[in-house]
Amino acid sequence: MKGLTNTRLVVLVVFILILTILVKLNSGKGPEPFEKQDPNEIIIKPINQDLEIKMYDHRKGQLVTMALEDYLVGVIAGEMPASYELEALKAQAVAARTRTISQMKSFGGRGCDKAQGADICSSYAHCQEWVSKETMEKNWASDYEKYLSRVQEAVYSTRGEVMTYQGEPIEVFYYSTSNGKTEDAGEVFSHSLPYYQVVESTGEEDAPRFYDSVSFSNKEFAKIFEKNYKTKLDPNKLASQVKIRSYTESGRVKTISLAGVTLKSTDFRMMYGLNSTDFTLEFGKDSVTIKTKGFGHGVGMSQVGADRMAKRGSDYKQILKHYYRGVSIGSYQ
Ligand SMILES: [Zn+2]
Numbered sequence: 001m002k003g004l005t006n007t008r009l010v011v012l013v014v015f016i017l018i019l020t021i022l023v024k025l026n027s028g029k030g031p032e033p034f035e036k037q038d039p040n041e042i043i044i045k046p047i048n049q050d051l052e053i054k055m056y057d058h059r060k061g062q063l064v065t066m067a068l069e070d071y072l073v074g075v076i077a078g079e080m081p082a083s084y085e086l087e088a089l090k091a092q093a094v095a096a097r098t099r100t101i102s103q104m105k106s107f108g109g110r111g112c113d114k115a116q117g118a119d120i121c122s123s124y125a126h127c128q129e130w131v132s133k134e135t136m137e138k139n140w141a142s143d144y145e146k147y148l149s150r151v152q153e154a155v156y157s158t159r160g161e162v163m164t165y166q167g168e169p170i171e172v173f174y175y176s177t178s179n180g181k182t183e184d185a186g187e188v189f190s191h192s193l194p195y196y197q198v199v200e201s202t203g204e205e206d207a208p209r210f211y212d213s214v215s216f217s218n219k220e221f222a223k224i225f226e227k228n229y230k231t232k233l234d235p236n237k238l239a240s241q242v243k244i245r246s247y248t249e250s251g252r253v254k255t256i257s258l259a260g261v262t263l264k265s266t267d268f269r270m271m272y273g274l275n276s277t278d279f280t281l282e283f284g285k286d287s288v289t290i291k292t293k294g295f296g297h298g299v300g301m302s303q304v305g306a307d308r309m310a311k312r313g314s315d316y317k318q319i320l321k322h323y324y325r326g327v328s329i330g331s332y333q
Pocket residue numbers: 112113114120121122123126127128
């Protein structure tokens with residue numbers, strides 16, 4: 001019996017030795033932050049018991065699972081300048097978190113169809129902007145540590161907080177710069193929502209993209225319209241053929257007609273790549289100049305406006321309640 005036990009012991013010791021050698025051989029590359037499953041799916045271990053989100057990284061073509069709050073750090077870093085006031089960054093964090101959970105499958109959301117099982121993707125054009133730590137390092141250079149900790153503070157200090165209206169997470173919209181007022185959602189999207197009303201957004205005139213202008217030659221202008229609407233526009237008669245027809249309550253253009261075709265200003269904005277639907281037209285001899293005010297659709301929070309409110313002393317809840325009327329701010333859990 002004793003001999004047999006010794007043999008077992010030797011086998012066990014040899015087994016442990018082999019295992020130790022194998023582990024050492026594999027650890028040559030240093031600590032591995034990711035638990036690799038298959039090359040297209042990596043799992044970043046959540047640092048705590050936060051909710052997890054599955055994000056499709058469209059730049060790397062990988063489905064990444066991570067803590068929702070860690071994901072939001074990458075969103076805020078991509079969505080708002082980290083130099084903005086902390087209270088504005090916190091308002092952005094709550095807005096982005098609300099936007100995110102509405103889309104997550106675990107909350108009954110539609111997810112993202114770019115990858116099987118994805119809740120959201122990192123593409124601004126498809127779902128929501130998200131940037132990696134490497135991109136932050138590149139963008140922020142010597143300010144990396146400072147800006148990362150600001151963004152992390154904005155996210156972690158509002159952990160779990162979302163905006164709700166009548167108990168449901170709201171449909172979130174935000175944009176860069178207003179024209180001085182926000183827009184009714186119904187003017188831009190398919191339907192109005194009670195918490196999107198026209199409100200003042202002051203102090204943005206000095207923002208880099210508050211004023212902009214683009215010029216087209218008369219021919220170019222006519223050609224773009226013709227290509228999109230299959231209707232002839234006379235390059236020599238633009239002043240009489242192009243007319244702004246109506247304005248929205250916020251002072252943005254509502255409708256415009258070109259050679260008898262009436263368009264929504266949102267379609268006109270897309271067609272000519274304008275910063276906003278608050279525009280004026282100036283017809284020169286050979287060219288047309290379109291001057292815009294603001295940058296973005298104007299629905300909900302203006303990021304510049306949020307920064308300006310914070311500078312004037314508002315906290316993130318006051319900022320959110322200004323741009324999203326009648327909402328409550330509470331935890332999703
Ligand atoms: Zn997507």
